[in-house]
Amino acid sequence: MDRILNVENLQVSFHTYAGEVRAVRGVSFELGRGETLAFVGESGCGKTATAKAIMRLWKPPFVEIKSDSVVEYNGEDVMKMDKKRLQSLRGNDISMIFQDPMTSLNPTMTVGKQIMEGLQLHRGLNKAQAREEAINMLRMVKIPVPEKNVDSYPHQLSGGMRQRVMIAMALACQPSILIADEPTTALDVTIQAQVLDLLQELKTQLNTAIILVTHDLGVIANFADRVQVMYAGQVVERGTTKEIFNEAKHPYTWALLNSVPALATENKQELYALKGTPPDLILPLNHCPFAARCEYCMGICREQMPEETTLSGTHKVSCWLEHPNAPKVESFYDRRKK
Amino acid sequence: MGEYLVEAKNLCKYFQVDRKRTLKAVDHVDIAIRRGETLGLVGESGCGKTTCGRTLLHLYDATSGEIYFDGKEISRLRGKELLEFKHQAQIVFQDPYSSLDPRMTISEIIAEGMDVHLKLSPKEKNERINELLLAVGLTDQFANRFAHELSGGQRQRVGIARALAVDPSFIVCDEPISALDVSIQAQIVNLLIRLQRERGLTYLFISHDLSMVKHISDRVGVMYLGSMVELASSEAIFSAPKHPYTQALISAIPVADFDGEESRKKERLEGEVPSPIDPPPGCRFAPRCRYATDICHKEMPKLEEVERGHLVACHHCLNNHS
Structure with missing residues (x-):
């Protein structure tokens, strides 16, 4: 297995008024290139906390990733990365799709702008190129009439389309790992099936490794290579x-x-x-x-x-x-x- | 006493969007629920399931059509009779986080309906509250707590206790489990089934979780864009669906079984549900249906019995495509 991510003894704690909540208690796993690993468990079992810790999306001091935790991306220690490297890691190497497509897009920006943002920042494209690429991405995730929809605001799109936009945004810089946090929980079964088919297709096309966080065993049976129960x-x-x-x-x-x-x-x-x-x-x-x-x-x-x-x-x-x-x-x- | 407890004929509920446009949330739906049975209602978001449930409870005024409850037409009920209807028909809401008043204690929430419908002495009332809490699997210690102190599953139990408080015969369960964790879902569904057995309740169970609907329902109705496209026993709907929409819907369910998964044939629906505002004439599903012909775009098919107890609204159902 060509290993792309290695996590050892990951520990995440939330500091609350009631005391220290030890949400992740020593999680270790490996992820191979192009592989799909699913995290499954009830709410509050630490699935999302683990996923977000991989990208160091938790901010101290309220959330602490314990110092003996190891997260290695391609042999590089994520825990020791400086701000600049972290920024390029997020989006470029690892990106994330969130659960709720209704609230995780910026309502004041067109979807095109939101996709272009990452492209300009990470891949150094100019505005025209980025827009072109954004349209390509929208076409890839099968948004109808991408030339027109690139200028739509999130509220003009349906839930399934918004989730496609999220996927387009996450894959824009061709990351090697995609973390999908309950990507279909908010969607209807027929739309869920479409979105999962799309992810599967893109995965084979781009050889992206996927960490799928979900509580739906049906989705896992369909989609994952390996499962870890938390x-x-x-x-x-x-x-x-x-x-x-x-x-x-x-x-x-x-x-x-x-x-x-x-x-x-x-x-x-x-x-x-x-x-x-x-x-x-x-x-x-x-x-x-x-x-x-x-x-x-x-x-x-x-x-x-x-x-x-x-x-x-x-x-x-x-x-x-x-x-x-x-x-x-x-x-x-x-x-x-x- | 007729066979059906709740019966709706040609039920329509339209919402006026603006002067020109009408949203047809429920469009000429016939529905009949037998005493003591569970009728499941499934469909994608926006297909009118919830509106249908609420209209049956008179929470919305129907635009046209008739609703009979226990043989009486409910839009004509007034005064005491209307109160009696509301006493008999209750609802459990989807979201246990927003449907309980955060400023009321659990006992106040449960007692509110009892104060209106059953005139009880304070002592009787307390006894009844404790009895209800036990019936839904909580203890009397919860009586003086507030909703925020409870977990999602516990709150949904309170929601059910609240609906049961006035001893109804009919309960609309509007997505009662979709906001809960899988393991908690099973608890709530078991509770609903047990209460039905003990009290002879009649349920309208609205959900988009098809496997749960199959589990709890005797019969299942499938809605698409405001109309009922298929209605049959839950066995028939899941093993031999006849309407192309139902077939696509069933094949989209991801099954939590590794071996079965590969052998199932998959049918994918293209596109999304169109807007219910001023839909085109003809079969609502025609634009996405691969069997659609001219007649489908012109004429709305009627819900007809094609086999005993199996109703389908499709022009092409008899010369079947399956």
């Missing part, structure tokens, strides 16, 4: 999409897979619902974060943090059930077969 600021399981869907080992992953009704399930059957809420991230956590909600919880789960067990070259899980002395349990798959 809970309470930690990665609890990681693997290829196939491994996560067909051979998941962590009870939390089972719960996630289980709470979506499959189109084949019996109607009005009781859906599996995870009880309780994720732990308060202000409090220290020195045992398995999922223990309180886990139906397989054992004594040791409440005492010690499980180590990450390697099941295959790509598949790793942090759960005491994988310990050689742990009892065999009936998994989600065994139950589903019944």
Whole structure:
């Protein structure tokens, strides 16, 4: 794997009046060129916090990225970059699409201007060239009549079109990594399908690596190469999409897979619902974060943090059930077969 | 007692945009909901699902058409009878963050409707509030809290308790789960199903989450740009959709199953939903439909029964394309 991003022991804390919220607690992962990695988990599990930390979008002093965190882009230490290098990193090397296309575009600028901004800044194009390129980008993301729509304001476009503009803007400087933070959550299914098809197409065309932040397992099954499941600021399981869907080992992953009704399930059957809420991230956590909600919880789960067990070259899980002395349990798959 | 609790015929709800233009949010829709069933209503944003739900509850005045509730035409109801209708028909709103008054305690929110409809003594009222909180899976400790102290799922439970407070027989659930996390969604859907079993409620379940709609509904109606294009049992809609729009909509659902994903055939809709302001004559879906012929652009197809209990509004449905 040609590695483009390496993250080790990433820790992000929010300093609030109530205390230090440790939102990301030691996340490590690698990303290969042209690969799609999905982050999945409930709200507040640290998906977005991790994604934004990669670009150092968090501002001190209220948000702190701990000093022993390592983020390396192409072998270069992002944590040590100066302001100037950071600015060229953002947009040029790594760019981001945000969740809500309604609020993340500037309402007072035409979409053309917003795309041109990055092009002029990062690629040193003059105004006319940038405009030409902006029109090309809009054509690439399949905006109808790009020559005309380049002068539209965001409010004149629909939600799906705005998200396309966001994608055009993010890809304008041909970054090698695209971070897509819930790119389709605010969209209808048919538009979602269009946007995902578009991303897939552009990915093969430009060989961009994508970090996809989402809570929609359906989108992941369609789109991602690898998945990491996050809970309470930690990665609890990681693997290829196939491994996560067909051979998941962590009870939390089972719960996630289980709470979506499959189109084949019996109607009005009781859906599996995870009880309780994720732990308060202000409090220290020195045992398995999922223990309180886990139906397989054992004594040791409440005492010690499980180590990450390697099941295959790509598949790793942090759960005491994988310990050689742990009892065999009936998994989600065994139950589903019944 | 008729078979249907709620029945609407030729229901229209237009909004006047300005002097010349009209937005036809709901255009000649027929809808009938049986007692004790859940009718799902799906479609993309702006297709008129919510307007339809609210018009059925008389929250909007229908532009034309008739709505019968328990056999009575609701636009003619006045005074006591109207109050009785409002007592029977309630709504759960989409966004639990903005639909609860931040200055009222949970018990005040739940009690508000009871004060109007059921004249209870303070003691009875308190008992009832506690009973409702338990029924929706909260405890009486929540009674004196404010909405901001609660999580999204807890708030939605309060929203449901508020709707249940006056013992309605019909509840419109307007996207009750779309603002919630997946694991919380399952909890709320389980709660709605349980309450329906216990209390014999009738639901109109509006959502754009098709797999959830399939799970909870007995029958499903699909709306496109203000008109109902297909209405059938939830099994039929998902396994054998007949309208080209429904087919495209179903194939767009991303399924959380790795193996099934590759084998499913994918149909993609081009473009987006056109504006509902002064739509062209003929079938609303014609401009995006790949089976469209001349007649589709001229004449609006009627919702007709093509199989037992399976209604479709399409000119080409019988000489089928599938």
